Amino acid sequence: MMNNTSVLYFNSFWPRPASFDNAPIPVNASVRERFGEQRANRPNLCFYNATMQSAQVLYFKHTYDQSGNRFLSPFYTFHFYEDWHEALWMRRFVRDHMRYHNELMCAAARVIHSIQKRVRRRNVASSNNSSHDGLFHTMHIRRGDFVHGYKQVIVGAEHLAQITQEVIEPNSTIFIATDEKNKTYFDPLARHYDLCFLDDFADELKNVNSNYFGIVDQIVASRGDVFIGTWFSTLSTYVNRLRGYYSVRDKLTGYEKGVLKSFYFYPPDKRKRMRRYFAPQPALWAQEFPMAWRDIDHDIL
Numbered sequence: 001m002m003n004n005t006s007v008l009y010f011n012s013f014w015p016r017p018a019s020f021d022n023a024p025i026p027v028n029a030s031v032r033e034r035f036g037e038q039r040a041n042r043p044n045l046c047f048y049n050a051t052m053q054s055a056q057v058l059y060f061k062h063t064y065d066q067s068g069n070r071f072l073s074p075f076y077t078f079h080f081y082e083d084w085h086e087a088l089w090m091r092r093f094v095r096d097h098m099r100y101h102n103e104l105m106c107a108a109a110r111v112i113h114s115i116q117k118r119v120r121r122r123n124v125a126s127s128n129n130s131s132h133d134g135l136f137h138t139m140h141i142r143r144g145d146f147v148h149g150y151k152q153v154i155v156g157a158e159h160l161a162q163i164t165q166e167v168i169e170p171n172s173t174i175f176i177a178t179d180e181k182n183k184t185y186f187d188p189l190a191r192h193y194d195l196c197f198l199d200d201f202a203d204e205l206k207n208v209n210s211n212y213f214g215i216v217d218q219i220v221a222s223r224g225d226v227f228i229g230t231w232f233s234t235l236s237t238y239v240n241r242l243r244g245y246y247s248v249r250d251k252l253t254g255y256e257k258g259v260l261k262s263f264y265f266y267p268p269d270k271r272k273r274m275r276r277y278f279a280p281q282p283a284l285w286a287q288e289f290p291m292a293w294r295d296i297d298h299d300i301l
Contacts, residue, residue, distance in 0.1 A: 177214075
């Protein structure tokens with residue numbers, strides 16, 4: 001049984017998150033091993049005990065200061081279960097039941113189908129028989145509010161095009177989820193790729209509330225073969241969690257370690273973040289972790 005005293009006493013002996021890089025532990029490992037992987041350098045615990053269970057109201061502090069009390073972070077980075085079966089059950093529950101409504105999933109599926117038809121037409125027109133049937137790639141380029149709040153990830157389109165050519169073959173079709181209204185910004189990309197946006201598929205969205213277009217954008221972005229996202233954006237992070245679920249379902253290359261064909265265009269040290277396994281670590285809210293999807297069906301398969 002764990003307690004706060006033992007956690008504090010052994011604080012300096014717990015492994016650092018970097019020690020799990022590309023080296024995940026089994027999901028049914030010991031309590032100590034699993035806690036060490038999930039701890040993320042946090043020194044204290046809040047135990048859910050009988051007192052908390054019997055309380056009528058639980059108050060969770062939420063601040064924007066440096067204390068780190070923000071519930072913007074992935075749920076599984078805050079929950080630790082001594083019983084590994086319970087941990088996996090909770091992750092499956094969120095995957096299978098806390099999901100977007102069918103109306104939005106179906107709208108996104110229609111857009112995806114239209115993109116695939118677009119790719120097939122281009123392949124026939126160019127006599128391109130080498131590419132996979134209907135294969136396309138996706139990006140999420142967040143600019144609007146980030147121009148003021150996160151200027152360090154706002155880059156010029158020429159730089160974006162250069163990075164894209166490193167991971168996506170020229171002349172490919174790319175669906176771009178974005179809040180950028182001026183599409184001429186993407187001209188440097190358009191010189192090398194066939195670009196499309198959600199508003200190119202208005203016929204597929206006639207009965208969808210426009211307030212939900214961002215969600216449809218997100219779902220479509222999760223289905224690209226390669227995805228390039230915006231660091232710090234929680235829309236991009238959830239795209240990666242969805243991609244993680246799909247990668248396990250479809251047994252894509254690297255799924256055993258939770259690896260995805262996903263990239264970030266900036267900053268350079270985060271560009272290949274999703275190309276290897278890594279344990280939860282600060283900033284928790286700015287990223288998703290393979291722990292969310294890797295081997296979470298272990299005890300039911």
